[in-house]
Amino acid sequence: MQNQIRILSTKKLLSNQKQFLLNANFNLLEADFIKTESKPFEINTINDNLIFTSQNAVHSVLENAQELLTNLKEKNVFCVGLKTKALLEENGFNVIANTGYASDLAEIIALIYGKESFTFFSGNLRRDTLPDFLKEANVKFNEIEVYETHLTPQKITTPLDGILFFSPSGVESYLKENKIKKEICFCIGNTTAEALEKTTNNIVVANQPTVENTIIQCINEYK
Structure with a gap:
């Protein structure tokens, strides 16, 4: 992979979940956008x-x-x-x-x-x-x-290729401080995806509403 894919997770992942992305040679940023x-x-x-x-x-x-x-x-x-x-x-x-x-x-x-x-x-x-x-x-x-x-919005200045979203609240929190341009948004389920529909068409929804499946969809997208 010439340029590392840069992924933001809108919640801090467990070490085994994180490892999936690191093993795929992705550059991972993590931040808790809700508490x-x-x-x-x-x-x-x-x-x-x-x-x-x-x-x-x-x-x-x-x-x-x-x-x-x-x-x-x-x-x-x-x-x-x-x-x-x-x-x-x-x-x-x-x-x-x-x-x-x-x-x-x-x-x-x-x-x-x-x-x-x-x-x-x-x-x-x-x-x-x-x-x-x-x-x-x-x-x-x-x-x-x-x-x-509680929403805990924060500004992300690093350019991103993809963003992992796990709840409508996480979407709301992210959009308070950030805009979505060309990034692909990977959503844990349909309800989370619906929160993004007015913002972007670049949405991939997990086959099963789990963190792991959301990560797998992300990895598959960039293979």
Whole structure:
């Protein structure tokens, strides 16, 4: 490779994830464009089933609802993301439905479990997709905000060939200080890609909504 491909990851990668890009002889920059933190919360009502759409929500419940964990683990869980599912199961939760996207999960709940009730553990910047779908389908649910996402924008002055994006919030944060010109944007999923549609057409979406698959798409693009 004559000129090293320059890739920015909009979140700091794990060492094994980073290694994929370094082994491909890419020049990698990393910066956390969002920061998430658990927050204290009260649980007044717990419905029959639980919904988690991120690992952040799981971590917060494990940290902040310890006195209720025995009760919570008796509930069936619906979640988004394989890593969210793995984290839940590692901690003794019973996951009965898992999808890659919130929209797919909402559809399964409405079509198959519409007569049951749900408690959705969410973050402050969550998308409206799932709650709106459940409301329209008249599914009974309550929502408890258990973590916060903060944008941490920063200016990138290095010329880039590609950018890895992992959430709509990461896109929003990046665009506060930077413009996208000819860079190819590699997105973890369709929701993240949608956040870029008014900005660029140079978008590649991962086949599976995982960090690893996003990285693989990036490597394949420049092979």
